[in-house]
Amino acid sequence: MQRIAQVLINITTKNINKAFSYSIPDHLDYVDAGWRVLVPFGNRKLEGFVIDIIIEEDSNRIELKPIIDILDNDKWFDEHMMHTARWISEYYLCNLVDAMRLFIPGKSGVKSVVAYSVEMEVDTETTLVALSAKYPEYSQVLSYIETHSPILSVKLEKKFGPSVLKAIRYLVRNKIIIAESIAKKMGTHRYKTIMSLLMDAEATREQISKLAKKPAQCRLLQYLIDHGQLASDELKKSNTSHETVKKLVQDGLIKLEKVQVVRDSYADICKAKNDISLTAEQQQVLEKIMPKMEARKFQSFLLHGITGSGKTQVYIEAVAAARQKNRQAIVLVPEIALTSQIVSRFKARFGDDVVVMHSKLSTGERYDAWQRLRGKQAGIVIGARSAIFAPLPDVGIIIMDEEHEFTYKQEETPRYHTRQVAITRATLSGAVVIMGSATPAIETYFQTQMGQHTLLLMSKRIANANLPAVTIVDMREELRKKRRSVISLPLQELLQETISRGEQAIILLNRRGYATFVMCRECGHIVRCKHCDISLVYHSVGKKLKCHYCQCIETVPDICPECNSRYIRFFGTGTQKLQEEIVTLFPHIRVVRMDQDTTGGRMAYDRILEAFAKGEYDLLLGTQMVAKGHDVKNVTAVGIIAADSILNLPDFRAAERVYALLTQAAGRAGRGDKAGKVVVQTYNPEHYAVQAGANQDYQSFYESEIVYRKALCYPPYGQIIKLTVQAKEESMARNQAEQIIKELRSLMAESKTVEIIGPFPAPIAKVNDIFRMNIIIKAKDLTNVRAYITSMGLTIRPDVMIDVEPVSIM
Numbered sequence: 001m002q003r004i005a006q007v008l009i010n011i012t013t014k015n016i017n018k019a020f021s022y023s024i025p026d027h028l029d030y031v032d033a034g035w036r037v038l039v040p041f042g043n044r045k046l047e048g049f050v051i052d053i054i055i056e057e058d059s060n061r062i063e064l065k066p067i068i069d070i071l072d073n074d075k076w077f078d079e080h081m082m083h084t085a086r087w088i089s090e091y092y093l094c095n096l097v098d099a100m101r102l103f104i105p106g107k108s109g110v111k112s113v114v115a116y117s118v119e120m121e122v123d124t125e126t127t128l129v130a131l132s133a134k135y136p137e138y139s140q141v142l143s144y145i146e147t148h149s150p151i152l153s154v155k156l157e158k159k160f161g162p163s164v165l166k167a168i169r170y171l172v173r174n175k176i177i178i179a180e181s182i183a184k185k186m187g188t189h190r191y192k193t194i195m196s197l198l199m200d201a202e203a204t205r206e207q208i209s210k211l212a213k214k215p216a217q218c219r220l221l222q223y224l225i226d227h228g229q230l231a232s233d234e235l236k237k238s239n240t241s242h243e244t245v246k247k248l249v250q251d252g253l254i255k256l257e258k259v260q261v262v263r264d265s266y267a268d269i270c271k272a273k274n275d276i277s278l279t280a281e282q283q284q285v286l287e288k289i290m291p292k293m294e295a296r297k298f299q300s301f302l303l304h305g306i307t308g309s310g311k312t313q314v315y316i317e318a319v320a321a322a323r324q325k326n327r328q329a330i331v332l333v334p335e336i337a338l339t340s341q342i343v344s345r346f347k348a349r350f351g352d353d354v355v356v357m358h359s360k361l362s363t364g365e366r367y368d369a370w371q372r373l374r375g376k377q378a379g380i381v382i383g384a385r386s387a388i389f390a391p392l393p394d395v396g397i398i399i400m401d402e403e404h405e406f407t408y409k410q411e412e413t414p415r416y417h418t419r420q421v422a423i424t425r426a427t428l429s430g431a432v433v434i435m436g437s438a439t440p441a442i443e444t445y446f447q448t449q450m451g452q453h454t455l456l457l458m459s460k461r462i463a464n465a466n467l468p469a470v471t472i473v474d475m476r477e478e479l480r481k482k483r484r485s486v487i488s489l490p491l492q493e494l495l496q497e498t499i500s501r502g503e504q505a506i507i508l509l510n511r512r513g514y515a516t517f518v519m520c521r522e523c524g525h526i527v528r529c530k531h532c533d534i535s536l537v538y539h540s541v542g543k544k545l546k547c548h549y550c551q552c553i554e555t556v557p558d559i560c561p562e563c564n565s566r567y568i569r570f571f572g573t574g575t576q577k578l579q580e581e582i583v584t585l586f587p588h589i590r591v592v593r594m595d596q597d598t599t600g601g602r603m604a605y606d607r608i609l610e611a612f613a614k615g616e617y618d619l620l621l622g623t624q625m626v627a628k629g630h631d632v633k634n635v636t637a638v639g640i641i642a643a644d645s646i647l648n649l650p651d652f653r654a655a656e657r658v659y660a661l662l663t664q665a666a667g668r669a670g671r672g673d674k675a676g677k678v679v680v681q682t683y684n685p686e687h688y689a690v691q692a693g694a695n696q697d698y699q700s701f702y703e704s705e706i707v708y709r710k711a712l713c714y715p716p717y718g719q720i721i722k723l724t725v726q727a728k729e730e731s732m733a734r735n736q737a738e739q740i741i742k743e744l745r746s747l748m749a750e751s752k753t754v755e756i757i758g759p760f761p762a763p764i765a766k767v768n769d770i771f772r773m774n775i776i777i778k779a780k781d782l783t784n785v786r787a788y789i790t791s792m793g794l795t796i797r798p799d800v801m802i803d804v805e806p807v808s809i810m
Contacts, residue, residue, distance in 0.1 A: 009041050085102070197221070438663055471677070505618065507640075
């Protein structure tokens with residue numbers, strides 16, 4: 001009898017969508033479904049996920065390669081993780097291995113690298129003599145490989161320099177050394193060495209008196225008496241060397257001990273505890289949530305609370321109730337920029353029970369966070385969408401703050417929506433889901449009306465603070481009055497008043513860079529990316545043109561490449577240019593910019609927001625990331641530039657985006673005891689999304705929007721799948737898309753509820769020299785459509801991207 005493991009190989013090749021069989025060695029007989037293992041695959045050793053075990057009665061019938069090793073001390077995927085991964089695979093039409101990869105810190109637990117060792121049949125001594133006569137430098141390399149094999153090429157380069165690669169090629173070509181694939185584990189613990197005294201303080205002082213002629217040893221011993229211990233990487237504190245440490249260890253005066261270092265960028269973030277009295281609304285909301293948590297049955301809530309109503313405190317109290325029952329909690333935020341503020345609130349209440357997860361953390365930090373959760377050393381995880389996959393065995397509550405945000409949708413395979421995954425995990429665990437927002441997604445609010453979620457309302461700000469007063473500025477009138485500044489006169493006056501009072505302001509412009517595009521005024525030529533069908537954006541820092549899709553960079557032309565005219569000008573306004581204009585208007589104002597260009601480094605968001613919150617800057621300027629979640633009491637003014645620009649996008653959710661952005665941005669003002677004011681600049685002041693956003697009136701927006709959605713059978717009245725066909729030639733992309741549509745229509749000929757639209761070029765028709773054609777499939781229910789797409793083999797075609805329930809049809 002032989003136990004055979006069915007293993008998915010953790011590689012990103014889309015067309016390999018099956019499990020491979022491996023025998024399980026006797027010493028690994030405990031391996032079962034859910035383990036991560038190391039297996040041979042071709043000439044490499046790769047990570048694999050065991051998804052099933054088969055018992056083969058006739059052990060001689062089949063000869064299989066054995067599993068090499070396990071990657072963890074215990075099963076990695078529990079039953080709920082496996083079930084969720086299978087659901088993601090089926091619902092979002094992706095490979096199961098892609099779904100399972102979501103549950104590990106980093107894309108792989110191992111890295112296959114090449115190492116070199118001496119060929120077994122080579123007489124090294126004779127070969128070294130021969131090489132010394134002809135290639136003396138090669139003989140040195142061979143000698144080093146013999147004593148250190150197997151050795152990585154990077155270590156050989158560190159020892160001998162880049163020229164060693166020539167020697168390696170010669171030795172491999174002449175079959176003196178061999179290259180082999182070895183697996184390097186990616187996630188590992190980090191340790192540091194701690195030194196401490198072996199004797200008590202009194203006995204150590206006696207030893208110091210005997211070492212008077214050895215001042216370095218005396219200094220170190222005295223330091224350890226005073227401080228108890230010292231890490232080896234902090235020896236400078238005692239002004240001693242490693243040689244001193246070595247001698248004291250040999251003499252039996254100190255001991256060395258390796259201890260694990262927990263990598264955590266948020267370790268020092270902790271806000272002082274405040275005794276907070278709950279408002280009547282907060283108490284009423286919690287009274288509806290708590291019984292469902294006690295029952296350990298799945299229940300989803302939509303917490304619809306206006307900006308500043310105290311939703312975060314409700315989250316904290318609900319999580320505290322889950323932890324009292326020894327159940328774990330997941331708290332999700334839509335942007336990394338919002339992480340620190342909510343982490344500080346939670347750490348003030350829960351201390352080290354909180355871990356943080358998001359993509360800007362190093363692999364080591366994510367690995368340590370994963371291990372703390374798996375080891376039950378912490379029970380609360382806070383992070384962006386990837387935190388929904390945290391390894392928690394008994395999830396009691398999942399919170400989605402700002403649940404309406406489109407960043408909860410993954411834009412690469414697997415293209416899951418965090419909301420759906422959260423509901424799936426909570427259903428399996430018997431947990432509560434709280435989705436909080438001042439501007440709920442249309443689908444979520446509709447589902448609440450249909451009884452799928454329980455609606456919880458919070459209509460008052462903390463301490464009965466008023467919502468800010470909003471002024472809508474019609475930019476068409478500004479132009480008629482010959483005011484061509486991007487900052488309208490009412491906004492200039494508001495900024496002047498605000499800064500003069502020592503208060504702070506936020507300005508939102510949903511474009512980064514200096515200018516939107518560069519154009520020749522002679523012939524109208526726009527400088528576009530050579531690889532993508534999009535105009536290049538000018539960035540004044542470095543004076544460069546940059547594509548925001550493929551990231552290619554070009555120099556700014558002095559003359560037009562089409563007509564050789566020198567009338568090259570910058571058009572539009574980005575955040576960099578707006579910053580310059582503000583500084584020109586208000587020379588003494590302290591401005592800080594927050595967009596993707598200024599927040600590239602790790603913790604960059606946090607440093608900017610912390611400095612702004614401390615009052616080091618008067619004005620925070622940025623893209624939509626400045627509109628969300630920040631709570632700075634001294635901010636009394638908000639300006640929203642080009643509020644309606646999104647309305648021009650060919651997307652059925654454009655109005656929803658505008659309404660949410662206006663409401664969220666306006667909600668940053670007047671959150672303390674000072675009244676807030678907001679100026680909204682628009683060219684479409686009559687649009688219902690602009691009017692409702694300015695008035696913070698969700699109900700009127702919803703009632704207008706839902707009529708439009710129903711008429712066109714858009715979500716929530718219908719479901720959508722977007723297929724994007726990619727090819728190096730535009731004609732090929734179109735032909736392939738037309739063939740797919742023809743086959744789909746043939747398969748679904750009898751279905752009256754399915755509509756297929758396309759093919760049509762994607763709004764950005766070319767990215768990275770690849771042409772893209774879109775197909776939109778609308779249906780009341782996608783179940784049968786999924787089956788057709790799978791039967792056609794589209795799920796494993798590398799030239800087809802499948803997006804189930806996309807947040808954008810662009």
